[in-house]
Amino acid sequence: MVFDILAVVVNALTWAMATFLVAAGLTLMFGVLHILNFAHGGFLMLGAYVVFAVARSLGGELSFAGYLAFSVVAGLGVAVLGLVVDIVVFRRLRGVDNAYVLIATYALLLLVEGVVKHIWGAGSHLVSPPEVLIGAFFFGPIVIPYYSVFVIAAGVAVLFALEWFLHHSSPGKLVQAVAIDPWMATLLSVNVERIYSITIVIGFGLAGLAGGILAANQGLNPQLGGISIIQAFGAIIVGGMGSVRGAFLAAILLGLVDSFGTMLVPDFPGIFFYVALAAMLLVRPKGLIGAEVTR
Amino acid sequence: MTSPLLEVRDCDAFYDDSHVLHAVSLRVAAATGVALLGRNGAGKSTLMKSILGAGPTVRGEILLEGRSIARTPAYLRAGMGLSLVPEDRRIFPHVTVAENLAMARRAARQGVEALTPAEAAALFPMLEGLLDRKGYQLSGGQQQILAVARGLVPRPQLLLLDEPTEGLAPIIVQDMAAQMTKVRAQSGAALLLAEQNVSFARHCTESVFVIDSGRIVFEGSWTDFDANRARLERFLAV
Ligand SMILES: Nc1ncnc2c1ncn2[C@@H]1O[C@H](COP(=O)(O)OP(=O)(O)O)[C@@H](O)[C@H]1O
Ligand SMILES: [Mg+2]
Numbered sequence: 161m162v163f164d165i166l167a168v169v170v171n172a173l174t175w176a177m178a179t180f181l182v183a184a185g186l187t188l189m190f191g192v193l194h195i196l197n198f199a200h201g202g203f204l205m206l207g208a209y210v211v212f213a214v215a216r217s218l219g220g221e222l223s224f225a226g227y228l229a230f231s232v233v234a235g236l237g238v239a240v241l242g243l244v245v246d247i248v249v250f251r252r253l254r255g256v257d258n259a260y261v262l263i264a265t266y267a268l269l270l271l272v273e274g275v276v277k278h279i280w281g282a283g284s285h286l287v288s289p290p291e292v293l294i295g296a297f298f299f300g301p302i303v304i305p306y307y308s309v310f311v312i313a314a315g316v317a318v319l320f321a322l323e324w325f326l327h328h329s330s331p332g333k334l335v336q337a338v339a340i341d342p343w344m345a346t347l348l349s350v351n352v353e354r355i356y357s358i359t360i361v362i363g364f365g366l367a368g369l370a371g372g373i374l375a376a377n378q379g380l381n382p383q384l385g386g387i388s389i390i391q392a393f394g395a396i397i398v399g400g401m402g403s404v405r406g407a408f409l410a411a412i413l414l415g416l417v418d419s420f421g422t423m424l425v426p427d428f429p430g431i432f433f434y435v436a437l438a439a440m441l442l443v444r445p446k447g448l449i450g451a452e453v454t455r
Numbered sequence: 456m457t458s459p460l461l462e463v464r465d466c467d468a469f470y471d472d473s474h475v476l477h478a479v480s481l482r483v484a485a486a487t488g489v490a491l492l493g494r495n496g497a498g499k500s501t502l503m504k505s506i507l508g509a510g511p512t513v514r515g516e517i518l519l520e521g522r523s524i525a526r527t528p529a530y531l532r533a534g535m536g537l538s539l540v541p542e543d544r545r546i547f548p549h550v551t552v553a554e555n556l557a558m559a560r561r562a563a564r565q566g567v568e569a570l571t572p573a574e575a576a577a578l579f580p581m582l583e584g585l586l587d588r589k590g591y592q593l594s595g596g597q598q599q600i601l602a603v604a605r606g607l608v609p610r611p612q613l614l615l616l617d618e619p620t621e622g623l624a625p626i627i628v629q630d631m632a633a634q635m636t637k638v639r640a641q642s643g644a645a646l647l648l649a650e651q652n653v654s655f656a657r658h659c660t661e662s663v664f665v666i667d668s669g670r671i672v673f674e675g676s677w678t679d680f681d682a683n684r685a686r687l688e689r690f691l692a693v
Binding site: 333336337340341343344346347348349350351352 | 507509510528529530531533534538539541545547548549550554558559561562609
């Protein structure tokens with residue numbers, strides 16, 4: 161029984177950190193720009209396909225260092241795309257009605273899906289994880305896949321990096337100031353437009369990086385962009401829109417509830433995520449971490 | 456004649472379709488104190504924001520030391536020695552008093568050494584010992600003083616104070632009047648002070664503009680103001 165529970169916890173944490181990796185850039189951008197980017201999953205998928213394409217062109221398998229390095233490269237590439245998307249799309253969305261934001265970013269998702277289908281086809285692809293991540297730790301009857309440890313470590317690393325950036329670096333402090341009061345930040349001579357662009361670049365970069373890290377976690381197909389974002393939406397809603405820490409905690413909470421729910425009622429896998437989401441919204445409609453942005 | 460530090464020339468200001476300022480002209484000479492009196496809704500804040508380019512749409516000329524800044528973005532104007540302390544204070548709640556002050560250092564002009572948080576706090580006895588307090592832990596009065604101190608951090612050429620005494624206890628207003636005199640003497644900054652509190656404004660400035668319904672209806676020295684007091688009474692707070 162105890163071992164079952166430990167296994168479920170490992171499972172939950174893996175799910176949670178994968179979800180947080182998707183949610184981190186999304187909630188950061190929402191906190192600062194108040195744009196909910198429906199295309200976020202699309203750019204994450206793009207990052208995953210980049211790693212897939214690199215792996216294929218190098219003969220199918222990457223070393224661990226290579227896998228990490230190309231995940232970072234995917235992040236950087238998608239970050240540059242973020243700058244383009246900012247200039248072409250997001251700058252026109254500042255201060256407009258949410259309905260337009262939804263339509264515009266959904267259209268962007270469709271565009272990315274189209275591009276992916278055009279380049280890599282509509283079928284599925286597999287990225288094999290680097291050799292060292294295949295296998296597992298065995299503690300008696302408990303099995304902890306190396307890949308789970310890798311995903312959990314990546315999630316925690318992204319949390320710490322973002323927290324350090326926002327609270328201890330000077331550009332990060334400006335990002336926070338702009339999130340809280342862009343008008344006053346302007347009066348303190350902060351170029352708010354520039355901060356918005358930096359935030360978008362970081363948000364997109366996180367999507368590309370997450371795409372790379374998670375590429376070997378599941379099969380790749382052009383629907384991945386839309387699917388991967390549902391759970392992330394849950395985490396950022398429960399965590400408090402715009403809160404990075406909140407999304408992290410919410411992902412863990414939702415992961416635990418979903419995993420234990422599925423253990424107890426195996427006939428309805430995945431349904432407990434939605435039950436937990438609905439329950440949380442009834443109890444704390446503003447999320448775990450109030451409405452305070454990027455904290 | 457050299458140009459004044461700030462000149463607003465024939466400016467109109469709008470929020471979308473609503474036309475708020477009408478042909479407003481105003482000058483502030485270097486190192487002088489100018490009061491801007493007027494009732495609630497007269498257009499004082501709109502004029503302050505128009506000078507910074509932060510909010511209303513403005514038509515007309517705004518000159519800083521004779522050079523047009525009318526098309527300069529607000530964040531750059533804020534770095535040219537214009538420091539606006541807004542009426543709603545806008546202290547960042549999530550960081551400390553020291554960090555609130557430090558954030559304003561970036562607005563110092565080229566070649567001007569901004570005040571350190573400790574130096575700025577030392578100007579106002581009320582801020583003593585509060586440097587490590589978070590913004591949200593301050594009382595309204597403390598926030599107001601902090602907002603003024605933050606406005607002084609970049610060593611501005613012109614400090615624009617928007618109704619700093621609003622909602623403050625009389626004793627704090629008295630203190631602030633004394634501090635302002637001292638600070639202006641020390642820093643040599645000019646002051647444009649929007650107020651409804653006439654005695655505070657008189658204490659802090661040498662000349663007066665009165666604004667009503669977005670139009671300047673009086674300009675002159677405090678002596679002129681007193682001579683016209685009967686006519687001006689209806690433009691001032693009751
Ligand atoms: N953001 C805004 N949008 C539309 N109208 C505004 C806005 N701010 C102020 N006004 C209007 O502009 C006029 C002048 O306001 P304001 O400059 O704030 O006056 P004061 O500072 O003298 O009290 C008022 O009629 C006010 O209702
Ligand atoms: Mg006002």
